[in-house]
Amino acid sequence: MERALILSGVRVIDFSTAFAGPYAGKLLGDLGADVIHVETAERLDIMRNYPPYLADAGPDRSGSFASINRNKRGVTLNLKVSSARGVMERLIWKADVLLENYTPRVLPSLGLPWERLHALNRRLIYCAMPGFGIAGPHRDYRSYGPTLEGESGIAFMTGYEDEPPLRMGCSYPDMVGGVTAAFAILAALRQRTRTGRGLMIEVAQHQATTALTGIAVAEWAVNKRLISRIGNAHPWFVPHGIYPCAGDDRWIAIVVRDDSGWARLAPLVGLGPMDGAERRAHRHEIDAAIARWTASHDATALAQRLQALGVEAYPVRTALHLAGDPHVAARGFVEMIDNPTSGPRPYAGPPWRLVGVPTSPHAPAPRLGEHTNAVLAMLGYTADEIDRLREEGALA
Amino acid sequence: MDGALNGMIAPARPLEGLRVLDLTQELRGAYCGRLLGEYGAEVILIEPPGQGNPWRGVGPFAGDDPHPEKSLFFLHYYANRRSVTVDLERPRGLEIVLALARGADVLLEDRTPARREGLGLTFETLAAANPRLILASLTAFGQTGPDRECAGGDLIATAAGGLAALTGDPARAPLRPGGHQGEHITALHAAVAIMGAVLARDADGPVGLVDVSAQECVASVLENAMEFALLEGRAVTRQSGRHPISWPGRIFPCRDGYVVISCGSAAQARACFTLVDDHEMAADPILEDRDIRRANADWLEARLIDRFSRYDMEDLFHRGQALGIPIGLVHSAETLTNNPQLTAYDFFREVTHPDSGPYRDVGAPFRVGGAAPDYTPAPRLGEHTAQVLERLGLDAMARERLAREGII
Numbered sequence: 001m002e003r004a005l006i007l008s009g010v011r012v013i014d015f016s017t018a019f020a021g022p023y024a025g026k027l028l029g030d031l032g033a034d035v036i037h038v039e040t041a042e043r044l045d046i047m048r049n050y051p052p053y054l055a056d057a058g059p060d061r062s063g064s065f066a067s068i069n070r071n072k073r074g075v076t077l078n079l080k081v082s083s084a085r086g087v088m089e090r091l092i093w094k095a096d097v098l099l100e101n102y103t104p105r106v107l108p109s110l111g112l113p114w115e116r117l118h119a120l121n122r123r124l125i126y127c128a129m130p131g132f133g134i135a136g137p138h139r140d141y142r143s144y145g146p147t148l149e150g151e152s153g154i155a156f157m158t159g160y161e162d163e164p165p166l167r168m169g170c171s172y173p174d175m176v177g178g179v180t181a182a183f184a185i186l187a188a189l190r191q192r193t194r195t196g197r198g199l200m201i202e203v204a205q206h207q208a209t210t211a212l213t214g215i216a217v218a219e220w221a222v223n224k225r226l227i228s229r230i231g232n233a234h235p236w237f238v239p240h241g242i243y244p245c246a247g248d249d250r251w252i253a254i255v256v257r258d259d260s261g262w263a264r265l266a267p268l269v270g271l272g273p274m275d276g277a278e279r280r281a282h283r284h285e286i287d288a289a290i291a292r293w294t295a296s297h298d299a300t301a302l303a304q305r306l307q308a309l310g311v312e313a314y315p316v317r318t319a320l321h322l323a324g325d326p327h328v329a330a331r332g333f334v335e336m337i338d339n340p341t342s343g344p345r346p347y348a349g350p351p352w353r354l355v356g357v358p359t360s361p362h363a364p365a366p367r368l369g370e371h372t373n374a375v376l377a378m379l380g381y382t383a384d385e386i387d388r389l390r391e392e393g394a395l396a
Numbered sequence: 397m398d399g400a401l402n403g404m405i406a407p408a409r410p411l412e413g414l415r416v417l418d419l420t421q422e423l424r425g426a427y428c429g430r431l432l433g434e435y436g437a438e439v440i441l442i443e444p445p446g447q448g449n450p451w452r453g454v455g456p457f458a459g460d461d462p463h464p465e466k467s468l469f470f471l472h473y474y475a476n477r478r479s480v481t482v483d484l485e486r487p488r489g490l491e492i493v494l495a496l497a498r499g500a501d502v503l504l505e506d507r508t509p510a511r512r513e514g515l516g517l518t519f520e521t522l523a524a525a526n527p528r529l530i531l532a533s534l535t536a537f538g539q540t541g542p543d544r545e546c547a548g549g550d551l552i553a554t555a556a557g558g559l560a561a562l563t564g565d566p567a568r569a570p571l572r573p574g575g576h577q578g579e580h581i582t583a584l585h586a587a588v589a590i591m592g593a594v595l596a597r598d599a600d601g602p603v604g605l606v607d608v609s610a611q612e613c614v615a616s617v618l619e620n621a622m623e624f625a626l627l628e629g630r631a632v633t634r635q636s637g638r639h640p641i642s643w644p645g646r647i648f649p650c651r652d653g654y655v656v657i658s659c660g661s662a663a664q665a666r667a668c669f670t671l672v673d674d675h676e677m678a679a680d681p682i683l684e685d686r687d688i689r690r691a692n693a694d695w696l697e698a699r700l701i702d703r704f705s706r707y708d709m710e711d712l713f714h715r716g717q718a719l720g721i722p723i724g725l726v727h728s729a730e731t732l733t734n735n736p737q738l739t740a741y742d743f744f745r746e747v748t749h750p751d752s753g754p755y756r757d758v759g760a761p762f763r764v765g766g767a768a769p770d771y772t773p774a775p776r777l778g779e780h781t782a783q784v785l786e787r788l789g790l791d792a793m794a795r796e797r798l799a800r801e802g803i804i
Contacts, residue, residue, distance in 0.1 A: 051620070064623055066623075132737050154573065165726050169634060170562060172581075184762045190598075200764075201764055206737065212577065217757060222755045225456070231572075242571075251555075312552055330541035333615070353538070355605035355606075
């Protein structure tokens with residue numbers, strides 16, 4: 001008998017927008033949950049107009065939207081219309097999880113504070129993903145992924161040595177919020193199997209990202225030193241860097257963590273034995289010697305040679321390299337999904353394999369309102385009732 | 397807290413009863429174990445007798461004293477655990493670890509496949525010891541594919557997964573984001589996969605292997621760079637910290653520090669100029685269209701940078717928020733510690749530790765039922781060896797013999 005998908009039978013109402021919330025819904029969809037993305041045509045999810053596009057631009061064609069909303073069904077509800085709220089309540093009756101990433105005022109303003117949600121459905125797991133928190137002096141402040149890079153303390157540590165801080169090249173805190181929420185929801189589902197009761201989870205994205213600052217807070221607390229910008233260097237391991245290779249914008253990452261690693265690398269770069277403290281004292285000279293050596297080598301061949309010697313090394317890859325990379329391809333990371341608007345398109349799959357468990361069928365992201373009728377029928381609405389709701393503007 | 401959640405009862409230990417055997421040596425595995433332990437799992441760390449886990453030897457140390465109980469890396473990443481010393485490289489040590497695996501739900505590890513198998517920890521051996529055990533392997537490149545034996549930690553993962561290539565200046569070396577984010581994002585995705593496997597096992601029977609690739613985890617969080625590559629065959633390049641689509645979207649120096657701004661709309665872009673009293677520019681129609689703003693980014697940005705440098709960061713932050721600008725402060729660990737939003741949540745943990753002295757650690761990533769989970773400081777080397785081995789029926793005499801032989 002075919003084994004069930006991991007989260008088959010788990011219904012998630014993904015009432016979220018942009019990146020962070022939808023990313024949590026995507027991960028749960030990848031694990032096989034029935035994720036219903038609730039949005040409104042009145043105010044389009046900004047991702048529906050975000051490049052790149054599957055074909056020419058249009059709300060059903062954003063490749064970004066398609067990626068973080070795959071494996072979901074799509075319902076449009078305009079909650080400004082009162083009869084739409086009745087539909088939302090029925091969705092909540094039938095759900096295991098409600099996920100949202102609005103400011104903390106929004107759900108209560110829709111008549112759906114936690115107390116109401118819990119009264120509607122005692123088994124509901126409600127995951128709120130506010131930017132700063134449901135409480136606290138900044139609870140109503142705006143936060144986007146990039147601003148949380150600063151607020152979390154990560155941006156302060158990102159940059160070339162002794163230069164100003166730099167944003168990293170992606171909206172990292174959004175993804176952090178999403179994956180943290182997915183973990184929190186799965187933990188709560190386990191909890192519910194034992195208590196039978198739902199509960200509320202608060203993933204304040206600011207806190208979820210600040211939790212990832214590693215030892216910086218401890219280092220300040222005990223040694224009164226700020227971990228600041230040191231490029232690709234490490235406070236302890238030397239060498240630890242990204243070095244130029246032959247070709248245009250080709251680079252290699254090399255790390256040595258102990259004396260035996262140094263003993264293997266040092267002769268290649270023309271340097272002698274040094275212990276960790278000596279290497280830390282001569283970090284810049286070592287980096288310069290390695291860079292002189294790597295500059296004439298092919299990054300891929302050199303990485304293979306160093307790995308064979310037991311030295312950690314790998315060529316710097318761009319996303320474009322990864323799209324054609326033999327290792328990535330051998331693992332089946334990129335999959336094709338057939339899209340009704342554009343035909344088959346490649347997608348990056350989930351970054352895990354669970355051996356012995358089927359992966360989800362990978363449906364494309366929903367077109368705007370694609371599953372509104374089907375989901376309302378599932379909730380028990382008749383065709384006449386659905387028509388009436390549509391006339392009232394509730395399903396826009 | 398203002399009591400918004402009063403009256404809700406739910407222990408913040410949703411993973412209570414889950415038993416994790418921790419053989420990790422990399423920060424991705426270490427952070428994953430910390431996370432599982434934070435929410436109630438019992439995580440038993442196996443350390444080699446003598447030196448202990450390799451991170452015990454990595455600085456910085458509390459008070460710059462190179463002592464195995466004072467490594468800040470170990471104290472942070474190995475919180476919420478028990479420590480048992482067992483020499484995994486000796487047959488009797490392996491037997492003890494397999495006996496512990498019989499009572500575990502998850503075996504968490506992060507060595508390359510060949511190194512794991514070299515220790516005798518093959519998939520078959522573990523399945524024979526405990527068919528319900530989930531082997532969670534968090535490796536740099538996964539269990540399959542030609543590069544599966546390539547070793548690496550954070551720098552290798554961020555380089556291999558496409559994040560370094562997106563960060564930094566186009567004319568200079570790609571840049572690793574600060575604070576081991578390649579390892580953290582891998583740990584978080586692994587925690588999702590592990591919890592999925594636990595739920596699947598409890599519902600439908602054994603799940604053997606959770607294979608997590610750090611390279612793929614990093615490649616999963618590149619915003620839309622993978623989509624540009626896959627759909628348009630285009631590489632998004634490093635843009636010196638500028639957002640590739642929104643403008644303004646970058647860090648601005650101000651009089652006493654830095655703020656970060658990320659505007660999605662014309663109204664927000666106009667408000668940035670209003671914020672710094674450049675009312676002429678705020679009214680300029682050039683700001684209306686996203687693509688035109690980007691095309692003029694160089695001179696517009698120079699004008700903003702000049703203006704921002706005249707103001708203080710806190711002033712810009714609060715007035716900017718009032719104007720509807722998505723603006724944040726660039727916090728150092730020092731200002732983070734005093735951040736009123738975090739202190740309202742009692743976010744930081746003030747930790748007492750017998751060897752390192754008091755220190756402060758970051759708080760939990762999320763709250764369950766209105767409460768933050770408990771925190772257990774990192775264990776001393778072998779602190780729980782006796783207690784845990786007692787469960788295997790190894791009495792004091794047996795343990796003493798094993799200790800004499802250097803096995804525990």
